Amino acid sequence: MTRRVAVVTDSTSCLPRKLAMLAGVSVVELQLLVDDRFDRETGIPVEALVTAMRARRAVATAPPDPDAFLEAYQKAADSGVSAVVSLHISARQSRTCEVAREVAAKVEIPVHVVDSATTGMSLGYAALAAARAALLSASVEQVIEAAHRRLAGSTELIYVDTLEYLYRGGRIGAAAALVGTALSVKPLLTIANGQVAPVQRVLGADRAIGMLIAMAARRAGHRRVDIAVEHFGAAARAAEMAKTLGSRVHNLRELMVTPASAVIGAHLGPGALGITVSPV
DSSP, rough: OOOOOEEEEGGGGOOHHHHHHHHHHHOOOOEEEEEEEEEEGGSOHHHHHHHHHHHHEEEEEEOOOHHHHHHHHHHHHHTSSEEEEEEEEEETTTTTHHHHHHTTTTTSOEEEEEOOSSSSHHHHHHHHHHHHHHHTTOHHHHHHHHHHHHHHHEEEEEEEEOOOHHHTTTTGGGGGGGOOOTEEEEEEEEETTTTTEEEEEESSSHHHHHHHHHHHHHHTTSOOOEEEESSSSHHHHHHHHHHHHHHOOOOOOEEEEEOOOHHHHHHOTTEEEEEEEEEE
């Protein structure tokens, strides 16, 4: 079948590169600033980013370069599609949608920019759903609907060692109420209304992670779901979480472990973990 619509997303979707390529999703990278070095996020090694964050050096994030959007949209137009669906991180967390819309106005085919109101693999799974619809020659309206349907059911659950990095970056949203808690009290967070929001405070890291897993399992229930465990510099712990989830959620279609986007990591801090529960 002929693909009529191309799908673009951004790197905060946390999509593994191979999976994005197989699905035909173009990924535009957000940017990082570490000290005086400014680059797309994969241009700065995660180890260097973590070291800089722990040393309290200057770290900031920025939307994708407009030229990166233009290249992705022009490549889609050159491939013969009639439209582009461009799915992105919450506009309350980043100017990515704003930059995408500015560039979209310069492209000869329609570009439909969709604010996902979330990030992480909730965004990633929505982009995959949109791409699968596009592969079946769906219309642009059907592609957007496929993305919205997946977004509507998805949940992001997040563990951070400290709220310090979210507070520094101004991305803390309603979770600001938790600032100043004792070091042993670990916050569990989610994304609500496009912003980071508190769920619960738990004493101790191990108990907090156990609670995160229990919440994800309850959220999955008896539904058919995809689950992704995302991590920023915590691969071993993420693998253990995935193993536990695999034994507790019995209607899994797919379970993956994937590194978080470095841009997300820059706001959540080293050791951050996330679980995406996405009904299919």
